Amino acid sequence: MRAVCWEGKYDVRVETVPDPEILNPRDAIIQVSSTAICGSDLHLYDGYMPTMEKGDILGHEFMGHVVDVGSAIINLKIGDRVVVPFTIACGRCFFCLRGLWSACDNSNPNWHIAESLLGHSPSGLFGYSHMMGGYAGGQAEYVRVPFADVGAHKVPENLPDEKVLFLTDIFPTGYMAAENCNIQRGDTVAIWGCGPVGQFAIKSAYLLGAGRVIAIDDNEDRLKMAAEDGKAETLNFNDQDIFHKLKFMTGGIGPDSCIDAVGLEAHGTSVDALYDRAKAALYLATDRPHALRQAITACRKGGIVSVPGVYGAFLDKFPFGVAFQKGLTFKMGQTHVHKYIQPLLELIEFGQIDPSFVITHRISLEDAADGYQTFKQQTDHCIKVIMKPGMPSTRSNGNGNGRAH
Amino acid sequence: MDTWEVTFEDHNRQVADNGNTNNSRVNVGRIERVASAIGGGALVGYAITNRTKTGIALGLLGAGLLYRGATGQCEAYRSLGINTAEDVPSEDVARDVHIEKAITVSSTPKELFRYWRNFENLPRFMEDLESVTRLDETRSHWVANGPGGKQVEWDAEIYNEKENEMIAWRSLPGSDVTNAGSVHFEEAPGHGTYVKVVLNYNPPGGKAAHFFAKLFGKEPGQLIEHNLRRFKQLIETCEIPTTEGQPSGRKQQTEAPGGRKENKLASKTPVDKLARAAREGAA
Numbered sequence: 001m002r003a004v005c006w007e008g009k010y011d012v013r014v015e016t017v018p019d020p021e022i023l024n025p026r027d028a029i030i031q032v033s034s035t036a037i038c039g040s041d042l043h044l045y046d047g048y049m050p051t052m053e054k055g056d057i058l059g060h061e062f063m064g065h066v067v068d069v070g071s072a073i074i075n076l077k078i079g080d081r082v083v084v085p086f087t088i089a090c091g092r093c094f095f096c097l098r099g100l101w102s103a104c105d106n107s108n109p110n111w112h113i114a115e116s117l118l119g120h121s122p123s124g125l126f127g128y129s130h131m132m133g134g135y136a137g138g139q140a141e142y143v144r145v146p147f148a149d150v151g152a153h154k155v156p157e158n159l160p161d162e163k164v165l166f167l168t169d170i171f172p173t174g175y176m177a178a179e180n181c182n183i184q185r186g187d188t189v190a191i192w193g194c195g196p197v198g199q200f201a202i203k204s205a206y207l208l209g210a211g212r213v214i215a216i217d218d219n220e221d222r223l224k225m226a227a228e229d230g231k232a233e234t235l236n237f238n239d240q241d242i243f244h245k246l247k248f249m250t251g252g253i254g255p256d257s258c259i260d261a262v263g264l265e266a267h268g269t270s271v272d273a274l275y276d277r278a279k280a281a282l283y284l285a286t287d288r289p290h291a292l293r294q295a296i297t298a299c300r301k302g303g304i305v306s307v308p309g310v311y312g313a314f315l316d317k318f319p320f321g322v323a324f325q326k327g328l329t330f331k332m333g334q335t336h337v338h339k340y341i342q343p344l345l346e347l348i349e350f351g352q353i354d355p356s357f358v359i360t361h362r363i364s365l366e367d368a369a370d371g372y373q374t375f376k377q378q379t380d381h382c383i384k385v386i387m388k389p390g391m392p393s394t395r396s397n398g399n400g401n402g403r404a405h
Numbered sequence: 406m407d408t409w410e411v412t413f414e415d416h417n418r419q420v421a422d423n424g425n426t427n428n429s430r431v432n433v434g435r436i437e438r439v440a441s442a443i444g445g446g447a448l449v450g451y452a453i454t455n456r457t458k459t460g461i462a463l464g465l466l467g468a469g470l471l472y473r474g475a476t477g478q479c480e481a482y483r484s485l486g487i488n489t490a491e492d493v494p495s496e497d498v499a500r501d502v503h504i505e506k507a508i509t510v511s512s513t514p515k516e517l518f519r520y521w522r523n524f525e526n527l528p529r530f531m532e533d534l535e536s537v538t539r540l541d542e543t544r545s546h547w548v549a550n551g552p553g554g555k556q557v558e559w560d561a562e563i564y565n566e567k568e569n570e571m572i573a574w575r576s577l578p579g580s581d582v583t584n585a586g587s588v589h590f591e592e593a594p595g596h597g598t599y600v601k602v603v604l605n606y607n608p609p610g611g612k613a614a615h616f617f618a619k620l621f622g623k624e625p626g627q628l629i630e631h632n633l634r635r636f637k638q639l640i641e642t643c644e645i646p647t648t649e650g651q652p653s654g655r656k657q658q659t660e661a662p663g664g665r666k667e668n669k670l671a672s673k674t675p676v677d678k679l680a681r682a683a684r685e686g687a688a
Contacts, residue, residue, distance in 0.1 A: 005654030017652040024644040055655035090642040094511055094596055106638045109646045136651045144651055
């Protein structure tokens with residue numbers, strides 16, 4: 001089959017690799033109909049995520065049809081159309097049974113690597129480094145789904161891929177970020193970062209009763225989408241002092257809750273790198289951890305800071321004293337996707353949200369390298385790229401596709 | 406013999422006390438000297454072929470070990486007051502290496518005790534264990550893959566057990582690896598069962614062999630942790646998660662096929678009933 005392989009920094013290639021096989025009784029094989037490039041894939045693309053190996057198959061947002069199932073799978077059959085959460089969870093451990101699916105105790109075969117760095121191991125993830133399990137991802141024609149009996153969620157045939165694909169990650173991630181804010185009717189929610197997760201956080205905040213959403217970014221395309229699709233008030237952080245502006249807009253109180261949908265690029269995770277970046281960037285244009293610091297500083301007393309953005313191991317100059325003195329609550333973590341798929345699918349079915357609004361680029365899987373580059377550079381008004389394995393390549397040297405045997 | 410007893414105490418102190426009574430300059434045990442010399446030689450050899458910084462550092466370490474093996478004197482042991490030249494009276498006492506590891510499993514002590522008490526189940530999740538054969542109600546024959554692919558065998562007996570609480574075993578005289586261990590099942594309300602393993606053993610080659618195992622990442626404590634995790638995975642999910650055999654873009658197109666063995670074992674394991682009980686127990 002054809003698959004998008006990580007071959008190093010800024011180097012992804014579509015290669016012919018063996019087809020996946022059933023390895024365990026609870027596995028299923030999915031033929032991918034649509035897959036997307038996620039903002040967190042850029043951490044891998046930028047080459048700063050440790051424990052990646054050349055040849056790793058990327059991709060954690062994908063959907064398709066079941067083509068094979070393991071001996072223990074009884075709730076799926078060949079031909080079922082499914083979406084698959086990016087977090088892999090067993091459904092039976094202490095954490096899964098409490099709805100903490102992304103903390104699954106059993107799904108990461110490389111738990112010891114994660115434990116040595118983090119103390120405990122989170123769940124395995126598709127296509128996201130060996131520390132997170134080393135599972136082959138879904139930017140491919142076929143993908144093996146472990147624990148598919150709890151991990152592959154059937155979706156109705158009448159909903160097109162573009163409406164349900166983002167149930168695998170960014171819609172639940174934006175939704176959980178808003179849910180974590182414990183929004184009371186009329187609350188003001190400020191959201192840093194208007195990428196796809198930020199866009200879904202904006203919509204979700206309104207769905208959960210926010211009276212006002214203020215979105216912050218410096219990319220005019222994204223701010224425009226936040227304003228037009230999301231109905232948010234928007235602030236370009238290059239134009240003004242965000243802290244003072246937010247204080248002014250909220251009559252001195254500050255937003256009731258703040259969402260950091262920016263996260264920390266992996267190249268900022270080492271203490272010295274962070275320190276250097278913090279020193280260099282006296283304004284917030286490029287200094288990404290500054291978004292979190294600013295969210296903490298801007299949030300009202302007793303408010304909630306919700307963090308869907310991905311962070312590494314250490315933060316420098318973290319204003320913990322500010323958080324303490326204001327009595328803030330922090331909510332964060334990888335999304336418990338499994339728990340959100342059904343309720344969010346219902347929102348889509350009832351027409352309350354159409355997640356396809358974030359899509360700006362639809363390309364062939366064969367053109368993945370271009371897709372990564374465009375998404376990374378934010379050129380061509382790019383916000384979200386989806387890829388289709390069956391679609392003809394627009395590249396002259398595209399060498400088609402087909403199952404390898 | 407109370408030395409058979411597996412306790413939570415650290416036995417190193419006792420070994421160190423032995424050392425204080427020794428006046429000879431030689432303070433490294435015989436088997437350990439041989440292991441030091443072999444290991445040291447191997448490290449020097451590695452350094453000669455790999456002239457990286459790490460290689461050179463390991464080479465220097467190797468040279469030190471060669472000296473230690475040849476002379477039987479160790480400055481580090483001397484400064485720490487350790488002496489392994491005066492071996493403990495009987496080599497059948499498992500006390501060189503002491504390991505304690507624990508994991509929480511969503512099941513009841515009763516179910517887990519029953520699964521573990523049937524020692525023939527153990528190779529299903531203990532990766533280096535080839536087979537356990539029941540000889541009679543308390544005795545069994547164990548075959549494991551030792552370092553370097555060499556098979557090690559021993560007979561063991563259960564010398565203490567409390568139903569649904571603990572099982573303690575020890576190897577019988579004449580074993581390749583003298584060992585004694587126990588597994589404890591403690592009810593953990595709302596969480597299932599704490600499974601705690603205590604293992605004492607004398608590795609072939611003495612403490613130095615243990616040191617080399619640590620250096621090259623096959624430290625027995627890690628192995629126990631690894632196997633306990635596999636036990637939990639098998640009981641809770643009915644399989645052992647793996648990526649062995651999945652595709653990648655690497656030249657060696659399929660990853661090491663060795664891992665398929667464990668999956669066959671996993672898929673054959675009739676633990677569905679047990680897992681169901683586990684889920685009910687945890688709910």
